[in-house]
Amino acid sequence: MSLPPVGLAHYLAVAVLLFAMGLFAVVTRRHAIGVLLGIELMLNAASINLVAFNRFGPLVTVKPGAGVDMADGQIFALMVIALAACEAAVGLAIILRLYQTLATVEPDDADRMRW
Numbered sequence: 001m002s003l004p005p006v007g008l009a010h011y012l013a014v015a016v017l018l019f020a021m022g023l024f025a026v027v028t029r030r031h032a033i034g035v036l037l038g039i040e041l042m043l044n045a046a047s048i049n050l051v052a053f054n055r056f057g058p059l060v061t062v063k064p065g066a067g068v069d070m071a072d073g074q075i076f077a078l079m080v081i082a083l084a085a086c087e088a089a090v091g092l093a094i095i096l097r098l099y100q101t102l103a104t105v106e107p108d109d110a111d112r113m114r115w
Contacts, residue, residue, distance in 0.1 A: 008052055022045060
């Protein structure tokens with residue numbers, strides 16, 4: 001018994017589920033770290049979409065034998081990973097400062113940190 005090949009629809013289904021879980025976490029969590037984790041899930045879903053579309057459907061038509069490697073999706077996915085790392089660093093710094101100042105990590109209480 002052989003399994004059917006994994007196609008673009010399978011990758012898109014995984015990305016949709018991952019994005020939906022991230023969106024659910026962002027909307028329902030009252031804890032700032034849970035919100036950050038939800039944003040990370042949504043960024044990972046975007047990366048899966050970029051790589052899947054690059055693998056199964058190039059955006060430009062290249063003549064056969066031109067020797068051009070179309071790795072745009074992978075390059076953009078690496079940029080999304082770098083963006084996610086920056087977002088995590090800045091977000092955690094803000095959460096730590098919020099906890100130092102107010103002894104809470106609730107996003108609703110962050111408006112009390114005004115000068």
